[in-house]
Amino acid sequence: MRLINRRPDRSLWLILAVLPFLAVLIAYAAGSAIRLAENPADKLLPGLTAFADAIDRMALEPDKRTGDILLWVDTGTSLTRLVAGVTIAAAGGLLVGMLAGLLPLARAALSPFVTVVSMVPPLAVLPILFIVVGLGEASKITLIVIGVMPGLIRDLMLKIDDLPRQQLIKAQTLGANSWTIAIRVVLPQILPRLMDSIRLNLGPAWLFLISAEAIASESGLGYRIFLVRRYLAMDVILPYVAWITLLCFLMDWGLRAAQSRAFPWFDRARTGQ
Amino acid sequence: MTAISVKNVWKEYGEQVVLERINLEIAPRSFVALVGPSGCGKTTFLRMLLSEELPTRGEITIDGVLLSPEPGPDRGVVFQRYSVFPHLTVLGNVMLGAELRGSRLLGRLFGDARRQARDDAAALLDAVGLSHALDKYPAQLSGGMQQRLALAQALIARPKVLLLDEPFGALDPGIRADVHKLMRQLWHQHPMSVVMVTHDLSEAFHLATRVIAFDRTRTLPEERLRYGACITNDIDVWPKRVAGQPDFGRDPAHLPRRDDPALDLGHPDRDDPADAA
Structure with a gap:
């Protein structure tokens, strides 16, 4: 049988899916054991007990200096920034994307501008943001918005272009005006695609958040891992990275679930074509 | 007209x-x-x-x-493909015409107007043979049913x-x-x-x-x-x-048989118009 025709059954699929995770874990455990055997105080590849201690210290016990439980405080501030940034970017992206995607006049005015703006590396703008809006929350949220919104706008414009031209004609023959076409024909079809787009942009959003927190902040997940880096505290950094990954994964999964709940027609239409 | x-x-x-x-x-x-x-x-x-x-x-x-x-x-239109809206149910697709014309601001109807639009749409869908699929989405319909839906959707706007x-x-x-x-x-x-x-x-x-x-x-x-x-x-x-009149020309009872003249000459026993005149 040709390789392209060989499909794993359910149990083989599970084994194959778990395999790379297992391989990384074993490699880490082996490396850690070798280094710890040579030097029990090694900080680079701490063992499982070190992780347990660090997680206990960060996630369960209040910090001696501030009295806060650090992991939760960090998570709270980071998520607030991220959600605020992504929400603003999505709302703005939807508005501008719909305008530029539907109205040729708006497209003429916006499309070249958005294309150029999307080429500006967001991190290069970060110093300007720190100078203009200060070191507070606003600069971090703005960085996420600047980093994510142009991509969302361009993506939505392309997706509106992809809607069959026949649909817009059809809506006009049913008596729609530009506004009702926007809210009854285009918006409901664009929202699930916007959610796809947000899912793809979660990675960049976290990137901008952690960069901003690393450079100037007093709390947040990114701030913490860059702070403890000074003490080579791999026992804290690695669980934090795993935690950020888990949060990101859950957001992605949540958006996916919300999408198929809110737009049951979308999957059918997508697989039907 | x-x-x-x-x-x-x-x-x-x-x-x-x-x-x-x-x-x-x-x-x-x-x-x-x-x-x-x-x-x-x-x-x-x-x-x-x-x-x-x-x-x-x-x-x-x-x-x-x-x-x-x-x-x-x-002017209504039905295309070969993409005539219906994938995000609306069969009923929603046909009601859309009334909703768009009835509400310039929201494109939605409420209360009695909505019920009226619903009933009109359901009646027309019954006429095109889709009364069993009112709550399905177009992607769940076969090609023939989708075109029936597209016809109903276009006709509701008269x-x-x-x-x-x-x-x-x-x-x-x-x-x-x-x-x-x-x-x-x-x-x-x-x-x-x-x-x-x-x-x-x-x-x-x-x-x-x-x-x-x-x-x-x-x-x-x-x-x-x-x-x-x-x-x-x-x-x-x-x-x-002729629109609105039965299609006698194609009714087997009225069609000329193979050797008959193409036109009814008013003389069932003769096939020779010159002699009849």
Whole structure:
């Protein structure tokens, strides 16, 4: 049988899916054991007990200096920034994307501008943001918005272009005006695609958040891992990275679930074509 | 009653002449089929009737009024694909017309108006044979059912002219025959003219009252750019079909037998009109 025709059954699929995770874990455990055997105080590849201690210290016990439980405080501030940034970017992206995607006049005015703006590396703008809006929350949220919104706008414009031209004609023959076409024909079809787009942009959003927190902040997940880096505290950094990954994964999964709940027609239409 | 009048219409894309010297008078309640080889401009002509494209020269009027430069509710349309909205249920697709016209601000109806629109839509869906699928999404329907839905959706807006762009081209033969039957029935029942583009000649003669063929008459390589297609044949389908009247011509009881004269001469025992006179 040709390789392209060989499909794993359910149990083989599970084994194959778990395999790379297992391989990384074993490699880490082996490396850690070798280094710890040579030097029990090694900080680079701490063992499982070190992780347990660090997680206990960060996630369960209040910090001696501030009295806060650090992991939760960090998570709270980071998520607030991220959600605020992504929400603003999505709302703005939807508005501008719909305008530029539907109205040729708006497209003429916006499309070249958005294309150029999307080429500006967001991190290069970060110093300007720190100078203009200060070191507070606003600069971090703005960085996420600047980093994510142009991509969302361009993506939505392309997706509106992809809607069959026949649909817009059809809506006009049913008596729609530009506004009702926007809210009854285009918006409901664009929202699930916007959610796809947000899912793809979660990675960049976290990137901008952690960069901003690393450079100037007093709390947040990114701030913490860059702070403890000074003490080579791999026992804290690695669980934090795993935690950020888990949060990101859950957001992605949540958006996916919300999408198929809110737009049951979308999957059918997508697989039907 | 809706008469369409096309006066000396040309369509050019830059240097390329696509259609030239199109003159056409379409009587009210006609069912006109446009046929011709691929690329002969029949779909372009339909798009001009729809105002999706504008003629380069000449004018098109409906009941003496110049076509508006953008599509509007006086002309309904069914395309081969993508005619229905994937995000609305079958019922929602058909109600949309009433909702869009009833509410300029929200595009939605509420209360009694909504109930009325729902009932109208359900009745029309019953007539096209979709009453069992009101809450399904278009992606769950077969191709034939989708086209039935598209017809219902277009008809609920009561268009004066229904434009069909190869609407049955993608259907299986058996399903196509069913939808043809429905199409003829709808044409009889609704006060509208129909213009249909098709590449299927038998379909054209099967449904239409008049078949119009587009073709290029100048096909030398050096002529292709500057000469477009024009109307090469204009055939009244015989026996005559009249909207709203039963199709006696095709009823087996009334069809002439094989050796009979094509026309009823009023002398059942004679087949020789000269002698009868």
